Amino acid sequence: xxxxxxxxxxxxxxxxxxxxxxxxxxxxxxxxxxxxxxxxxxxxxxxxxxxxxxxxxxxxxxxxxxxxxxxxxxxxxxxxxxxxxxxxxxxxxxxxxxxxxxxxxxxxxxxxxxxxxxxxxxxxxxxxxxxxxxxxxxxxxxxxxxxxxxxxxxxxxxxxxxxxxxxxxxxxxxxxxxxxxxxxxxxxxxxxxxxxxxxxxxxxxxxxxxxxxxxxxxxxxxxxxxxxxxxxxxxx
Amino acid sequence: xxxxxxxxxxxxxxxxxxxxxxxxxxxxxxxxxxxxxxxxxxxxxxxxxxxxxxxxxxxxxxxxxxxxxxxxxxxxxxxxxxxxxxxxxxxxxxxxxxxxxxxxxxxxxxxxxxxxxxxxxxxxxxxxxxxxxxxxxxxxxxxxxxxxxxxxxxxxxxxxxxxxxxxxxxxxxxxxxxxxxxxxxxxxxxxxxxxxxxxxxxxxxxxxxxxxxxxxxxxxxxxxxxxxxxxxxxxx
DNA sequence: GGTAAATGTTCTCTTACTGTTCTCTATGAG
DNA sequence: CTCATAGAGAACAGTAAGAGAACATTTACC
Numbered sequence: 253x254x255x256x257x258x259x260x261x262x263x264x265x266x267x268x269x270x271x272x273x274x275x276x277x278x279x280x281x282x283x284x285x286x287x288x289x290x291x292x293x294x295x296x297x298x299x300x301x302x303x304x305x306x307x308x309x310x311x312x313x314x315x316x317x318x319x320x321x322x323x324x325x326x327x328x329x330x331x332x333x334x335x336x337x338x339x340x341x342x343x344x345x346x347x348x349x350x351x352x353x354x355x356x357x358x359x360x361x362x363x364x365x366x367x368x369x370x371x372x373x374x375x376x377x378x379x380x381x382x383x384x385x386x387x388x389x390x391x392x393x394x395x396x397x398x399x400x401x402x403x404x405x406x407x408x409x410x411x412x413x414x415x416x417x418x419x420x421x422x423x424x425x426x427x428x429x430x431x432x433x434x435x436x437x438x439x440x441x442x443x444x445x446x447x448x449x450x451x452x453x454x455x456x457x458x459x460x461x462x463x464x465x466x467x468x469x470x471x472x473x474x475x476x477x478x479x480x481x482x483x484x485x486x487x488x
Numbered sequence: 489x490x491x492x493x494x495x496x497x498x499x500x501x502x503x504x505x506x507x508x509x510x511x512x513x514x515x516x517x518x519x520x521x522x523x524x525x526x527x528x529x530x531x532x533x534x535x536x537x538x539x540x541x542x543x544x545x546x547x548x549x550x551x552x553x554x555x556x557x558x559x560x561x562x563x564x565x566x567x568x569x570x571x572x573x574x575x576x577x578x579x580x581x582x583x584x585x586x587x588x589x590x591x592x593x594x595x596x597x598x599x600x601x602x603x604x605x606x607x608x609x610x611x612x613x614x615x616x617x618x619x620x621x622x623x624x625x626x627x628x629x630x631x632x633x634x635x636x637x638x639x640x641x642x643x644x645x646x647x648x649x650x651x652x653x654x655x656x657x658x659x660x661x662x663x664x665x666x667x668x669x670x671x672x673x674x675x676x677x678x679x680x681x682x683x684x685x686x687x688x689x690x691x692x693x694x695x696x697x698x699x700x701x702x703x704x705x706x707x708x709x710x711x712x713x714x715x716x717x718x719x720x721x722x723x724x
Numbered sequence: 725g726g727t728a729a730a731t732g733t734t735c736t737c738t739t740a741c742t743g744t745t746c747t748c749t750a751t752g753a754g
Numbered sequence: 755c756t757c758a759t760a761g762a763g764a765a766c767a768g769t770a771a772g773a774g775a776a777c778a779t780t781t782a783c784c
Contacts, residue, residue: 253511253544253545253550253551253552253553254509254510254511254550254551255510255549255550255740255741255742255770256510257741257742258741259509259510277759277760277761278760278761278762279759279760287742287743287744288743288744288745289743289744289745289746290760290761290762291743291744291745291746291762291763291764292741292742292743292744293761294761294762294763295741295742295763296741296742299740299741303545303548303551304644304653310761310762311749311750311751311760311761311762312750312751312760312761313751313752313759313760313761314760320653320654322505322509322553323505323553323554324505324506324508324509325509388627388629389627389628389629390627391624391625391626391627392625393624393625394721394723411650414647414650414651414652414655414722415650416650419650433724434724480724481724482723482724483721483722483723483724484720484721484722484724485627485630485719485720485721486650486719486720487630487718487719488670488716488717488718488719488720491729491730491731493730493731494730513770513771513772514771514772514773515770515771523731523732523733524732524733524734525732525733525734525735526771526772526773527732527733527734527735527773527774527775528730528731528732528733529772530772530773530774531730531731531774532730532731533772535730546772546773547738547739547740547771547772547773548740548771548772549739549740549741549770549771549772550771
């Protein structure tokens with residue numbers, strides 16, 4: 253999917269992000285790839301974006317993040333991707349050559365009940381979350397350490413992040429998050445909202461994933477992270 | 489499913505990707521298969537794409553990736569990754585009036601194991617799915633009647649429906665669907681694809697949720713529904 | 725033998741990718 | 755508001771890569 257240069261640049265950005273948490277500037281990338289001009293970087297970045305490996309905000313300095321890495325890096329086809337564990341199983345019988353899969357009878361395993369604490373507006377911030385409306389059961393492999401709760405998403409502000417109105421999001425309680433994470437943020441101790449977090453120095457930006465909504469920037473102390481998005485469910 | 493040549497080429501691409509992370513060019517593939525012309529490679533690639541083994545962007549250099557491998561070298565079921573399901577933690581004290589919910593200890597309930605049958609390209613149509621790569625457990629409340637299986641989505645063609653690359657979709661096996669449903673459709677008994685179904689008289693349209701992809705319309709008998717999308721999971 | 729799909733080859737044509745230089749503009753700091 | 759800086763992008767040149775028509779051969783199969 254990627255040419256050598258595109259691959260090199262993606263790896264560089266990824267490493268940089270892992271180490272410093274801050275994406276490199278065009279000039280830094282230029283030096284890293286040993287080029288004399290940022291223009292080449294610009295095109296590589298465009299290519300990476302087109303191929304779905306990075307996401308970025310145009311005209312914003314260092315505003316990019318790695319969305320996925322090439323399969324050769326982690327996942328692989330032999331083994332499932334690094335998302336959660338899974339239970340080994342022997343299923344699979346002889347399938348007709350073009351017949352759709354025919355799973356064996358579904359075995360039952362342990363799940364975990366997670367409370368749905370109410371709704372949260374992904375769009376305009378609304379009421380905080382405190383009502384425990386019902387519970388959903390969650391596959392254990394999605395749960396890492398820590399305490400979790402679920403929220404039902406209202407609004408369309410995160411639509412470009414693939415989070416739609418009516419989706420249920422699984423949140424891990426935490427008071428810290430990295431720039432780029434999608435979090436439940438409490439603003440001025442009053443409005444809770446689901447947004448992507450950006451750290452800008454001491455300030456914090458909460459950005460929606462919908463051009464119709466503006467990014468809101470707050471000074472230190474005004475935003476408190478209440479949890480980080482770890483999984484999403486949608487029922488059709 | 490694959491001819492000898494197609495198989496050889498697929499293996500070569502797969503190896504190359506594993507080793508260097510960069511897909512081979514047509515010329516490199518030509519040399520690897522000991523051919524004198526790229527043209528043959530072009531046809532083999534087209535065949536592999538049609539059959540759903542690779543995904544690619546047309547007119548882009550080295551823009552391809554292996555989506556799945558033939559059953560003969562079917563992915564082994566890797567070892568399950570153990571993950572502590574519970575580890576008590578001490579979290580901050582004093583709760584403000586809008587303090588986030590503090591769920592009671594998570595009760596354990598029954599879940600259901602559903603096999604992930606492989607990947608399906610949401611973008612370029614691909615072929616039938618039958619590799620059982622691993623399993624996920626699914627909350628029982630998402631399962632209705634009938635038989636289910638899961639697929640991992642590759643590609644971005646359903647992006648505007650909030651289905652992203654890497655998402656796992658839960659499919660209920662069925663051979664019927666209503667107009668507007670998102671289905672796994674098998675075209676000409678060959679290519680399987682995840683698309684939105686539209687019935688137009690006797691014909692059937694498969695439409696992507698991404699303006700970059702065209703809606704494809706087929707005459708009666710060419711499209712067979714293999715399942716209907718009933719839920720979606722995403723892990724962050 | 726007849727047919728269709730898969731292959732192998734040659735050639736041509738177009739487009740993509742890379743490296744570089746320069747210019748222009750949006751943004752954020754002060 | 756002004757300035758310095760990072761990002762956007764046009765233009766040029768050379769190389770690399772993909773698309774596909776045309777035709778001959780081979781293979782599998784009825």
